[in-house]
Amino acid sequence: MFLAIKEMLHEKLRYSLIVALIFLVSYLLIILTGLATGLANLNKAAINEWDASSIVLNSDSEGRLQQSFLSQDEVASLPNNGTRISQYSTLVKSENGLKENAQLVALDSKSFIFKKLKITSGSKNIRNNAGVVSDKFKSDGFKIGDYLLVANSSLRIKITGFTPRATLSALPVVYISPDTIQSLNKGVTNAVVFKNTLNNSKIPKGTNQLSIGSFINKLPGYSAQQLTFNFMIGFLYIIILIVISIFLYILTVQKLPNLGVLKAQGVSTQYLVLSTLFQSFIMSVIGVIIAIILGEITAITLPSEVPIVIDKSNIIVTGIGIIIMSLLGALIPIRQIAKVDPYKIIGG
Amino acid sequence: MSNLIFDSVTKIFGEGSSKYVALENINFEAESGQLILVIGPSGSGKTTFLTIAGGLQTPTNGDVKINDSTINSLSKKQQTKLRLEKIGFVLQSYNLVPFLTVEEQFKFVDKLKNQNLTEQKMHELLSDLGLLELLKKYPNQLSGGQKQRVAIARALYTDPDYILADEPTAALDTDRSMKVIELLRDLAHKRNKIIIVVTHDLRLKDMADKVYQIIDGKMTILEK
Ligand SMILES: Nc1ncnc2c1ncn2[C@@H]1O[C@H](COP(=O)(O)OP(=O)(O)OP(=O)(O)O)[C@@H](O)[C@H]1O
Numbered sequence: 001m002f003l004a005i006k007e008m009l010h011e012k013l014r015y016s017l018i019v020a021l022i023f024l025v026s027y028l029l030i031i032l033t034g035l036a037t038g039l040a041n042l043n044k045a046a047i048n049e050w051d052a053s054s055i056v057l058n059s060d061s062e063g064r065l066q067q068s069f070l071s072q073d074e075v076a077s078l079p080n081n082g083t084r085i086s087q088y089s090t091l092v093k094s095e096n097g098l099k100e101n102a103q104l105v106a107l108d109s110k111s112f113i114f115k116k117l118k119i120t121s122g123s124k125n126i127r128n129n130a131g132v133v134s135d136k137f138k139s140d141g142f143k144i145g146d147y148l149l150v151a152n153s154s155l156r157i158k159i160t161g162f163t164p165r166a167t168l169s170a171l172p173v174v175y176i177s178p179d180t181i182q183s184l185n186k187g188v189t190n191a192v193v194f195k196n197t198l199n200n201s202k203i204p205k206g207t208n209q210l211s212i213g214s215f216i217n218k219l220p221g222y223s224a225q226q227l228t229f230n231f232m233i234g235f236l237y238i239i240i241l242i243v244i245s246i247f248l249y250i251l252t253v254q255k256l257p258n259l260g261v262l263k264a265q266g267v268s269t270q271y272l273v274l275s276t277l278f279q280s281f282i283m284s285v286i287g288v289i290i291a292i293i294l295g296e297i298t299a300i301t302l303p304s305e306v307p308i309v310i311d312k313s314n315i316i317v318t319g320i321g322i323i324i325m326s327l328l329g330a331l332i333p334i335r336q337i338a339k340v341d342p343y344k345i346i347g348g
Numbered sequence: 349m350s351n352l353i354f355d356s357v358t359k360i361f362g363e364g365s366s367k368y369v370a371l372e373n374i375n376f377e378a379e380s381g382q383l384i385l386v387i388g389p390s391g392s393g394k395t396t397f398l399t400i401a402g403g404l405q406t407p408t409n410g411d412v413k414i415n416d417s418t419i420n421s422l423s424k425k426q427q428t429k430l431r432l433e434k435i436g437f438v439l440q441s442y443n444l445v446p447f448l449t450v451e452e453q454f455k456f457v458d459k460l461k462n463q464n465l466t467e468q469k470m471h472e473l474l475s476d477l478g479l480l481e482l483l484k485k486y487p488n489q490l491s492g493g494q495k496q497r498v499a500i501a502r503a504l505y506t507d508p509d510y511i512l513a514d515e516p517t518a519a520l521d522t523d524r525s526m527k528v529i530e531l532l533r534d535l536a537h538k539r540n541k542i543i544i545v546v547t548h549d550l551r552l553k554d555m556a557d558k559v560y561q562i563i564d565g566k567m568t569i570l571e572k
C-alpha cells in the first residue's frame with residue numbers, strides 16, 4: 001500500500017482532519033454508549049445479579065413491581081422453588097445524618113437469590129432486622145454496624161454486609177428479611193422470581209409470567225431512556241458515514257485526473273480501490289484508538305455520580321461499527337475510481 | 349523486433365444523427381527503432397488514435413496488432429496489464445503522482461511490478477536525462493520541461509516496447525520542445541523502441557523518422 005501511505009504522509013493536514021472527525025464522533029459514541037450502559041445498569045444491575053429467568057406478577061400490574069400484589073392463594077399455588085419478593089421504596093438515614101433513597105427488598109434467606117448474593121465486605125446476614133445493602137451505601141459513607149433509620153417508621157436496620165451491583169430503578173437496594181419488612185408493607189408479596197421458566201399451566205389465574213428481559217424493559221422509564229440513547233447512537237453512525245463519504249468523495253474527485261493517468265500507465269483499478277479502502281481503514285483505526293484512550297480517561301476522571309460504564313464489549317462494538325462505517329463511506333469514492341475512464345482524462 | 353499495426357481501423361462515436369466518425373479506415377505501421385510523429389489539427393482524431401493504440405479504447409472496426417497479436421479483443425484487465433508491461437504513456441500533464449518524489453515515482457513502478465532490480469537502472473536513466481539532482485523533489489518543484497523528462501524516464505523505466513506520447517511538448521517553449529523530441533528520437537534509435545508522438549506542432553516534423561498526417565479522421569503518410 002505504498003501509494004496510500006505516501007499520500008497520507010504527504011497530505012498530513014487533510015488526512016488528519018478526517019482522523020480528527022472520526023475521533024470526535026467515535027469519542028462521542030463511546031461516551032454515549034458508556035452512559036447508556038451505565039444508566040441501564042443503574043436500573044437493572046440488581047436484577048442481573050439475581051441470575052433468574054422469569055418473574056410472576058399480578059396480571060394488572062403491567063409488569064411494575066410496585067403495583068403488583070399477589071394473594072396468599074396465588075403465591076401458594078406457584079412452585080415453591082421461587083423467591084418471593086416484597087418491595088418498599090423509602091428514604092433511609094444514618095444516625096449521623098447521611099441520607100439515601102433506597103429500595104428495600106425482602107426475601108427469604110434460604111431463597112436462591114439470597115444464596116447467590118455476593119458480599120464485598122461484612123457478612124451475609126439478614127436476621128433480626130439486619131440488612132445486606134448495596135455497596136453504594138459504602139461509597140456514600142455508611143459503615144458495617146451502622147443503623148439505617150427508615151423514614152416515617154420506627155424501623156432500624158443494621159448494616160451487616162455490602163453487596164456489589166445492587167441497584168434497582170436507579171436506587172440502591174437494601175436486602176432484608178420478610179419479618180423485617182412486615183411493619184412497612186404488611187409483608188405483601190409483590191412477585192415471585194424463578195430460576196427457570198415455568199410451564200404456563202403452573203401460572204395461577206390473575207397472575208402473569210414475564211421473562212426477566214421483558215420485566216427489565218418494563219421498569220419505569222427504562223425503555224424510553226434506552227430508546228433515546230439508541231436513537232442518538234444510530235444517528236451518530238449515520239453522521240460518521242456521511243462525513244467520511246463526503247470527505248473521501250471530495251479528495252477522490254480532486255485526484256481523478258491523476259487516477260485516470262495511473263490507469264493509462266497500467267495501474268489496475270483494483271490497486272487504486274484497495275488503496276482507498278486501506279486509507280479509510282487506517283484513518284478509522286487511528287481515530288477509534290484515540291477515542292477509546294480518551295474515553296477511558298474521561299470515564300476515570302468523571303466523578304462517580306456520573307453513571308458511565310465503558311466496558312470491553314462497548315469498545316469492541318463501537319470500534320468495529322466505526323471501521324465498518326468508514327469502509328462503507330469509501331464506497332462512493334470507490335465507484336468514482338472504478339468509473340474514471342483514462343481515455344476521458346487524456347482526451348479531455 | 350516489435351511492431352504496432354493498425355489494420356483498417358475505424359472509430360465511430362455515437363449513433364444515428366449524432367454519429368461521428370473520428371477515425372476512418374486507418375492503416376498504420378510502426379517498427380522498433382523509429383520515432384513516428386502523428387500531426388493534425390485540433391479535433392482531427394489524434395488522441396483517439398493514440399488511445400486506441402494503447403488499448404484505452406477499442407476500435408469500432410478493424411484490428412490493432414502488437415507483435416502480430418490483436419489487442420482489441422483483450423479484456424480490460426489484460427489491457428491494463430499490457431500497458432503496465434509493454435507500453436509507456438507520456439501525456440501533456442498529470443503524468444507524475446503529485447505526492448511522490450521523483451525517486452518514489454520509480455519505486456512505485458517497482459512495487460506495481462513486484463520487482464526491485466533497479467537502483468542502478470534508475471540512476472542510469474536519470475543521469476541520461478540529466479535528472480539526477482532532482483531525485484528528492486516533488487513534481488510541483490519541477491519545471492515543465494523537467495516534469496516531461498521525468499515522465500519520459502518513468503515511462504522508459506518499465507522497459508516498454510512502445511512509448512505513446514500525446515502532445516508531450518504542449519506545455520513547453522520551442523527550445524524545450526525540440527530537446528524533448530530529440531531525446532525521444534535518441535531513445536528510439538539507441539534503445540530500439542517504438543515511439544509515437546502525437547502533436548499539432550508542425551515544427552517538430554523534421555525530427556521524426558516517419559510522419560503521418562491526420563485530418564478529419566483520415567490518415568496519410570507524409571513523404572519526407
Ligand atoms: N467520446 C466521444 N464521443 C463523441 N465524440 C468524440 C468522443 N471523443 C472524441 N470525439 C470526437 O472525435 C474527434 C477527434 O477527437 P480527438 O480527441 O481524437 O481529437 P484530437 O485530434 O486529439 O484534438 P486535439 O488536438 O484538440 O486534442 C473530435 O471531433 C471529438 O469531438
Ligand SMILES: [Mg+2]
Pocket residue numbers: 347394395396
Ligand atoms: Mg488530443
